[in-house]
Amino acid sequence: MDNSTFRHSILLVEGLKVSPQSSYSVFILLLLAYTFTMVSNIGLIILISTEKNLHHPMHFLFCNLPLNDIVGTTVILPRLMQDVLRETSERYVTYVDCVFQAYFVHIFIVACHYVLMLGLTIRLSTCRSKIENPFCDNASLFKLSCEDVSINNVYGLIYTVAVLCFSAVSVFITYVKIATVCRTSKNKALNSKAIKTCSTHLAVYLIMFITGATMVFLHRFPEYSESRKLCSIMFHIVPPGLNPLVYGLQTKEIRQKFAGVLGIIVVLHEPVSAKL
Template identity: 80%
Template sequence: MYYVIVFQICVQQPMDNLTFTNSILLMEGLKVTSQSSQPVFILLLLTYVFTMVSNIGLIFLISTEKNLHDPMHFLFCNLPLNDILGTTVIMPRLLQDILRDTSERYISYAECVIQAYFVHVFTVACHYVLMIMAFDRYVAICNPLYKIENPFCDNASLFKLSCENVVINNVFGLVYTIVVLSMSAMCIFITYVKIATVCITSKNKTLNSKAIKTCSTHLAVYLIMYVSGATFIFLHRFPEYSDSRKLASIMFHIVPPGLNPLVYGLQTKEIKQKIVKLWCRKK
């Protein structure tokens, strides 16, 4: 739907130098009969109102809902903005001309240039927005974002994203993990067996009480770290237990660091005395 513009042109000296002498142009507009002008006007008016309300409502929804504040929806928001511009540039003037006689549909040259400019902007913007959205769909479908199924990045998660054969990496990682966990467990086991032997054979109740108090908390922290770490590592081989693996990984990185200051800081006599002194000074 467009307008045909009838230009009034006159010839000025020198010859072949054509220029506009009138700033008023005549619009041909839509050719409708007098009987059908009102139904056409009502139909176009309802279409314009629906277009404006739906596009403004969509923009309002995207701007007010925080969960829609992402790049994709902001890109999508450009489409209704452009639709409002394109419809408003054409429809009000078209509705006005429908109710006028064909010989009375005048428009100034300045208005015509402004309208032509915004029609051009609307057309180009439509193509650009739709091209960008098409490219976005292409990236999302043909080159999707790689998903790390973990609360943080680790070697096992990165290996899962690799396009190469990572069998050697997985075997080496599994063997290395088993060796480290075995050495750690063996060292702790041997150490605590010797401590238990000394406590059983010793008659010193003060020494035994201090050993139990210190070692029990240390062993509790170690067991939490060991079990959560081992669970986190081995459950990487079983995708169906991803929630349990995530919980174990969080425990491994949060619980021991939170307990270590309490276990080793407050139970150390010198540190405890310094804390008490600082606390008393502040009071």
């Protein structure tokens, strides 16, 4: 394989900079995060699918979020865990596989937007072969080009700012209305439930908002690459693990069904002597 073919078909993924001594610890941490995310999200989908009492539009909407989280996490973590155990010089990926990963990394966010973004990126010729990220995404792909990428940068920044502003304003208006209702309501139980639910929702939202915004903007500042990598990992790992707890177990019907399933499992695993 000549050098020009190598540059255009095989890419080197920079990945996480971990020492050989800490690579297994990082691998185990990522494996636990992936296992918890898969078990909790798949469990939520199975519970909603098998329980007829949960076959309502609201609960079917809850199934969409776990599916998105499963896709978004699966296209990143297995490959990332493999790279953690590999030497830095052996973290190769084909250009085609990198494009597919970049698409599926973003498809669960806003698919149409990233189809356009990837279209703007794929049109560029490549003169570099290093992905400066733990995984492939659109910003890392257009950094492979030596051409003028101002269109990509401008479009990406404008779209990101617009989405973040719209999201923040929508959340602010929603919480103001909820706070107004709680203030005028004299139902202490309802107010307590609203505060508990909203606080957990807001915590997950802030994690996504801050890490997502930081990840996008720090792509323009190479000197902060390690901070950007940390934010990108948190953005794609923490919310998918917390979403089943926030949106699933805080829903009364799902929580009751889940408690019932746990009760059955505990009874089945009780020693025979205890039952007698």
